[in-house]
Amino acid sequence: MKSKPLIAVDCDLTLVDSDKHWIDWLEKVTGTKLEYKDRLDYDLTKYFKAELAYEGLTGYEFWNSPTLYDHMEPMQGSIEALQHIKSLGVDLVCLSRVMGHHGASKRAFIERYFPFFDATYLCGKNQKSFLHCDIIIEDRCEELKGFTKDTTGIILYNRYIELCPIDCLLYVARDWSDVAKWCQLLLDKTEEKVYGCI
Numbered sequence: 001m002k003s004k005p006l007i008a009v010d011c012d013l014t015l016v017d018s019d020k021h022w023i024d025w026l027e028k029v030t031g032t033k034l035e036y037k038d039r040l041d042y043d044l045t046k047y048f049k050a051e052l053a054y055e056g057l058t059g060y061e062f063w064n065s066p067t068l069y070d071h072m073e074p075m076q077g078s079i080e081a082l083q084h085i086k087s088l089g090v091d092l093v094c095l096s097r098v099m100g101h102h103g104a105s106k107r108a109f110i111e112r113y114f115p116f117f118d119a120t121y122l123c124g125k126n127q128k129s130f131l132h133c134d135i136i137i138e139d140r141c142e143e144l145k146g147f148t149k150d151t152t153g154i155i156l157y158n159r160y161i162e163l164c165p166i167d168c169l170l171y172v173a174r175d176w177s178d179v180a181k182w183c184q185l186l187l188d189k190t191e192e193k194v195y196g197c198i
């Protein structure tokens, strides 16, 4: 008997708008306002280079905080969409990269808002493809490198634009409502494959 489909969900910029907090922190420590940009780079330190150097900071200190996620809130619609996806009969896990000392705070955030997840896997850079999942929900195409055609990627686009060559299939979602629709469609297709239905 085939086990349930496995869906992995990224955390930063997928479940939580962590960069809103990173921008707030960068503005506070440098005393500089970030000018509005339509398409920001993932590396927000680029916009504060001189000011950070003046303060003797790299800008990545933000990610080292052991209480980083203690006051963050989930992306709009993420809880409802994932509850719906879970009800479709899948195993649902969080799969997120950790930096510095924020791991325990990130895990607590996931358990607080998404108690219906089956597991939380925290890993280092370029390590996500250790998990053989059927669907992965991400904000970064880059993070899908290493996954094979057995995995389908759903990219939840926000203010960032980044495309790169990858092996897995790719769908694009504008918001969490789109993610839920894509998952439903993809799972229906899986059902056809498994049971040979038309």
Ligand SMILES: [Mg+2]
Pocket: 010, 011, 012, 013, 014, 138, 139, 140
């Ligand atoms: Mg992310």
